[in-house]
Amino acid sequence: MPEITHGDTKSYCRGVAMGASDVETWFVREVLPLEALLMQYLRHHWPEKSQIEDLRQDVYVRICEFAQKEIPDPAKPFILATARNLIIDRLRREQIVPIEIIADIDLLGLAADTPGPERSTVARDELRRLQAALDSLPPRCREAVALGKIDGLSGREIATRMAVSEATVSEHIDKGMCVLADVLYGEFSVFGKTP
């Protein structure tokens, strides 16, 4: 099994130390568009589907902690290397998977380096994608999000309009925000090309 060291991520990294808002800008611009690819990679290499969301979060935490020192450029190989290292760390720690699978991961790591959907494709489909994301919400949740987003109503106004409590509006909105993020970033566009 090839030994994987953290040194192999080093070669991707250029640039200078960054403040929190620069990291956020980089994260939103460079990392989030690759979330679908990352999720595909994680799903492929991690057997327990219920833990994928946690893994994704851990990958993001690692890369953002690193990015505070220097912004990795380009982002994609760095994200995938981080995901791979994380999975290997987890497998070693939890000792739930035989060692052969670790070797296998490295082979699959190459396959995951195929290009993701091009930005232009994503941009072209943006409005339809947003529409699809909105449509993916449960009806009442969608109504609350639409009243807030399209009509610009406040929480209280949404509650009045929907004749529900403010707490219920909060539940709808919170759920809507989480689902929108998953659909917009975590899934390949149904309209765009699949990589």
Next chain:
Amino acid sequence: MTQAIHEEPVPTDAASVNASAAAWLRRRQFWDWTEEDQVGLDAWLAESAAHRVAFWRLNAAWSRTDRLAALRRETGETVVGQSKKRFRLIAAAAIALAIVTVAGAGFWFLRPAEKTYITALGGKQAIMFADGSKVELNTNTALRVNFRQRMVWLDRGEAYFQIKHDSRHPFVVMAGSGRVTDIGTRFVVRRDPSRLKVALVEGQAQFDRLNVSSETPKSLLPGDVVIATPTSTTLLRESAKDLSSELGWRKGVLVFEHATLLDAATEFNRYNSEKIIVADAAAAHLTINGTFRTNDVDAFADAAHGVFGLRVETRNGEAIISR
């Protein structure tokens, strides 16, 4: 990447971190948002990188759907009982757009970058910029934003600006002929039909008027208040502390210090459809101090009655104050 930092990632369950991040974002977006709330959010973000990435991610997705608002018709008509129709409209627009973009993929990049925000009577809305700058709209306000150019047009009403400094791209607020050019600061701009008022809370800004070429631009310091009418521009110096009464609306309150009853009533009327009419000239000049919720016309009427012994009658959706 050092091994030491990442050996033991703090075990935090992504679903609950996401739920907290969503709650912060929702409160900031849809409910009254105070300085204390901001302090609370900053502290929560500072707690862990997991909090930060979860918040950034949800915020980015949420902001991305801002484009849907562009589909809103300009009439200010709202969605009541019409969401189906609205979604059909979105679908139709999406299909139309798809057809257009087949012809030219560059369309998205040429689309107008301007967005309009409108608040209703008594309404309030916050707009976040990608760089962390924030604009809060007060009641009955219309504001157009060009995010790319960092330019804002205040067509009517009042807005509070908290602007992140960007030396290459100054932030510009146009209000009629008045122009505020910001140099990283907090300020409030209020545009009434015949009067423009700019108050600088923090930082530095410049004010000038496009139609009065003889005037030199005024540099504003914290506490400075500019009042511009069609015929004059006046600069007042107050202490920045005294500006708190200008900013009460951000917390949903009106703060009166030695205000006449008439002025106070006029302020209330900016927020509520139930109008307060001061029907007695002498009563109009009584001065009051106090803090009221912007929508609590009753509390104001009670004070007028209880403190000054004035008569308050409610009829036809008006509260009429007389002796």
